[in-house]
Amino acid sequence: MARREMTATQKHLLKLVLEIDEICRKYDIQYFIDYGTTLGAVRHEGFIPWDDDLDITMTEDNYYKWVEACKKELDPEKRTYSDVRLDREFPTVFGRYIDLESTRVGRKCAFWKPLCGQCIDVFYLLELPGDPVKKQEAIDLYFAYDEYSNSSFRHVYMKTEAWMKLYNQFLEEEKKIGKEAVLRKLEKKVFHQHYDDCDTYMVSSARKIGPPSFAPKFVYDSVYYADFEGHKLPISGHYVELLQNYYGDDFDMIPARKKRHSTVSHTKLGCKLYVDDYMRLIDRDQILADMQEFKHMAVQEGYWRTRTTLDFVDKLGAYLELKLRKKIRKDHLDISSMMDPGDPGKLEHLYEFFADYYDKQMSVPKVWEGYVDIGDDLVEAALYALFYHKNDYATAVKIMKIREANRLPDTEMIASFKDMVKRVRKVKALQIYKDYEEGIREAEEGLAVYPDCRELLIRKEMMRLQLAEGDADEIKKIETNIRSLLKRYPEDDLCIKTLGDIAWIRGDKEEADKNYDWVMKNSLNGMLHLDVTKKRESIASV
Numbered sequence: 001m002a003r004r005e006m007t008a009t010q011k012h013l014l015k016l017v018l019e020i021d022e023i024c025r026k027y028d029i030q031y032f033i034d035y036g037t038t039l040g041a042v043r044h045e046g047f048i049p050w051d052d053d054l055d056i057t058m059t060e061d062n063y064y065k066w067v068e069a070c071k072k073e074l075d076p077e078k079r080t081y082s083d084v085r086l087d088r089e090f091p092t093v094f095g096r097y098i099d100l101e102s103t104r105v106g107r108k109c110a111f112w113k114p115l116c117g118q119c120i121d122v123f124y125l126l127e128l129p130g131d132p133v134k135k136q137e138a139i140d141l142y143f144a145y146d147e148y149s150n151s152s153f154r155h156v157y158m159k160t161e162a163w164m165k166l167y168n169q170f171l172e173e174e175k176k177i178g179k180e181a182v183l184r185k186l187e188k189k190v191f192h193q194h195y196d197d198c199d200t201y202m203v204s205s206a207r208k209i210g211p212p213s214f215a216p217k218f219v220y221d222s223v224y225y226a227d228f229e230g231h232k233l234p235i236s237g238h239y240v241e242l243l244q245n246y247y248g249d250d251f252d253m254i255p256a257r258k259k260r261h262s263t264v265s266h267t268k269l270g271c272k273l274y275v276d277d278y279m280r281l282i283d284r285d286q287i288l289a290d291m292q293e294f295k296h297m298a299v300q301e302g303y304w305r306t307r308t309t310l311d312f313v314d315k316l317g318a319y320l321e322l323k324l325r326k327k328i329r330k331d332h333l334d335i336s337s338m339m340d341p342g343d344p345g346k347l348e349h350l351y352e353f354f355a356d357y358y359d360k361q362m363s364v365p366k367v368w369e370g371y372v373d374i375g376d377d378l379v380e381a382a383l384y385a386l387f388y389h390k391n392d393y394a395t396a397v398k399i400m401k402i403r404e405a406n407r408l409p410d411t412e413m414i415a416s417f418k419d420m421v422k423r424v425r426k427v428k429a430l431q432i433y434k435d436y437e438e439g440i441r442e443a444e445e446g447l448a449v450y451p452d453c454r455e456l457l458i459r460k461e462m463m464r465l466q467l468a469e470g471d472a473d474e475i476k477k478i479e480t481n482i483r484s485l486l487k488r489y490p491e492d493d494l495c496i497k498t499l500g501d502i503a504w505i506r507g508d509k510e511e512a513d514k515n516y517d518w519v520m521k522n523s524l525n526g527m528l529h530l531d532v533t534k535k536r537e538s539i540a541s542v
Helices: 008-026 036-044 060-073 132-149 161-177 179-190 239-247 271-279 284-331 344-353 355-363 376-388 393-405 412-432 436-449 454-468 472-488 493-506 509-522 526-540
Strands: 055-059 079-082 095-099 103-106 118-128 200-203 213-216 223-228 231-236 262-266
Touching (some): 008 060, 060 118, 103 271, 118 132, 376 412, 454 472, 493 526
Antiparallel strands (some): 103 262
């Protein structure tokens, strides 16, 4: 596939990750490109076009092998590697592979040491116990340690009672034995922990808001070598499940907000020259002390902000419920009758009825676990409209996760929604992995329970087409089904892309291009864009 021209920063990051790859191969260290880099590999076969960051992940055991390899392999005049355990002035618990011959200036740049070099973030996977109580204790301990160990204020929100109690204990103990002694005691409890019942990894995280990331252990049990800017780099063997876990069910969609990490980067200006230029004007020790003082005040403020926000959200839920039920009575609405998958008009009305609820619930940061409670029956109806009218699994799943975080029991309908999500995710993964026969079987099993599930209906036909080969009769049946679905779900991008594929198979390039042009212009699905682009380039290269 013809490559999009990389930016200068992306070219430089690719050079650095290939250096890492070479070291890891030499020392038998398993790593994965991860987070947005995995997303880029899957959705763009390289960098996300607007991204200026590259992340990798390792299991904890591999991480320690990596640290030792860096001590042997890195030229200290050109490259360095550090984390807060290796350098107490370093501001992150995860590590960074830093190029000293370049400069990167961003919101997190600090003035000490060579932190301003272009870098690759290196995260490690910590095992969590399977027992729910012990798991939460381990999470609280790590989260508090992460905040306490950093010199800068990072985690703005999510200050739970348990977390805050630990953080204050660390501060009191520091008065008696000093910060270094406290950190060493904590690190014996946080790191090098292995559990026979471990089913979840906690990922040392760069998140500014909220706790670290979590991932099912199985997703890192195997490796897949993905195309990345003309190279093969390792990603999780269960990359679809991983991306669904980190980014939600719309991971394949191009986001409206294009995230960037660095304000300025320069691939040829050495970071020492940049730092030395202003370090002569700074009282380094005083600024570090001021940052620590500010941090402790800000942590306390974050705790009270969390409590205040959660209290507000509780009141907001009560207000919205009263408002919605008043409207139901006033307009004589029968909400249950509007939950009709065969009537798009009713579903549209239902979705519009809950527009204010969606806006309020989704405006509360998920990390706050603020649940806008409008009553189970109304939440069910709101979720129904998301699933069956908007096909918006991402929003619906976020709402259900917030319910879970607040330990609210599932209703029968919400349990069925969760089961449907699980089935759809499995079918989507099988389709992306090209296991079409198993995907069709899973889709048919799901449709036996949820006959109106749009995702299952469409993806089943898409996979049937992949297996149809030269069977004209089968292709005709698939086309009839897709056109019928398109009448039911006008302008569905998966349907229109499939009609383009059918025309492509038949050799009708004009019809195929008409559908493909619509997809490229109107769909936000990056994986559809990638497939269309590759099809067109395959013709151009002949």
